[in-house]
Every structure is written in C-alpha cells, then in structure tokens.
Amino acid sequence: WVLYSALALLIWGLWAFLPKMALRCLEPKTAFMFEVLGGAITGLFAFLILRPQLGGAEIREVIPALLTGMMGYLGLLCFMYAIREGKMCIVAPLTALYPVVTLVLAMIFLREKINIVQFAGIILALVSVVLISYE
Template identity: 35%
Template sequence: MKIWFFYAVLSLLLYGFWGFFPKLAVKEISPESALVYEIVGALCVGITTILFMGFKVDFSPKGFLFAFLTGISGMVGTLFFFKATKGGPVSVVVSLTALYPLITIILGAIFLKEPITFRQFVGMAIALFAIYLMSS
C-alpha cells in the first residue's frame, strides 16, 4: 500500500469523526463555544507538529497568506457547520457540506485554468441533484 493512500484513509476516518462529534458538542454547548474548544484541540495538534518539526517551520509570504486564508475559511466554515448541526440532522448537514469539492473544482477552473472534464461535469450535476434530494 502506498503511504499517501494510508494517509488518505486515516483522513477519511478522522473527517468522519470530525463530522459526527459537533452534533454531540452542540447538544451541550453553543456552536460558538464548540468552535473555541475545537480551536484549542487544533492548537494542541499544531504545537505537537511544531515540536516534531524541531521548530523549523517553512516560510514564504505567499505560502503564509494562503495557509492563513485556509485557516480563516476553515474556521468560519466550521462555525457555520456547528450552527447547521445544532439545528439540522447531522446526516444531511455532513452530506451537504461534503460537496465542497464542487466549489474547489470551479475555483480551479477559473483561477488555475484547470479544465473541467465531461466526467467531472456530470459528477457535479449529480452532486447538485444530491443536494436537492438531501435537503428536500
């Protein structure tokens, strides 16, 4: 097994828990409080990573900017995800938000000039239909 595949499977499993735990959290606390505690968890992972890297973190202005924007969009998205799980069924909220690759594909086509293949286009159409089915 290739190492990237192993990491992808671990990521899949952990994202599954990431989508499930918020529903349990927002049954007990507000979405905003849940976000703060998630950030504390993320800081623990970040500090551990820095320690394993021997405090040698790469830096470039563009790399920093895009990583920083990743953090902002991820955390604001997570806040809205928590709010959605508080009011809606976790199965629908996770299924709907898991369609984020549609946005990534469109952004890649617009800004990175990556072509959208016919197969991807069909997949996107099916995903949009899935949004309709899951939310109705």
C-alpha cells in the same frame, strides 16, 4: 497515498460527527472555542514532530496557508450553527459538496480544465445530496 486518504476519510467523518455530540451540552460558540483549542494543541504537536522550516518564506507565500486555517475555522463555526439548527443527515452531505466550490475556483483562477466524466461526477454529487437529504 491510499492509506493517508483512508485516514483522512475516517478522521473527517469523526470531525463532522463529533460537533453534534458536543452541542448536546454546549452552545456553538463555546464548543467552537474548545475546537479551536484542540486545533491549537494538534498544531503544536505537529510543529514539534514535523519541525517545519520557517525561515526564508515570504509573506505572499504564507498568506494562502494562513487563509486556509482561517477559512477552515470559519467553516467549522458555520457548520456548528447549521447542525444545531438542522438535521445532521442533511447538513453533513450538503457541506460535503465543498469540493465542487474548489473545482469551480480551480477552473477560474488556476485555469484547470475538467473533462466530461468529471463534469458528470459533479452533477452526480449534486444529485446525491438531494437524494440523501430527501425526507
């Protein structure tokens, strides 16, 4: 799992950086459409390589996965406009706080509990964004 985590870290680091390069020449909506195309190509290759079992899944089981893709692309579009208007050194750390939203949702809907150390981590994450974004 460590290797996959490290790869995700590197890939997502590139994912957050590359749009700023694209926005040097393209409007956000144009860059977004090319990113959607890139995602579709990646999805096609993943489908061909992984060969997932699609039969037997009920719609209520598929909806969270579909919503995940939709939220990912909507978040990306918002990110594109944010980095066009704002500084990358502020926007990237701010949007990187999304796990805090995930934690809160998990606590509310999945009844997950966090301990005091995890709570302190959330507070430190919030403080870190303030410090990183300080001008």
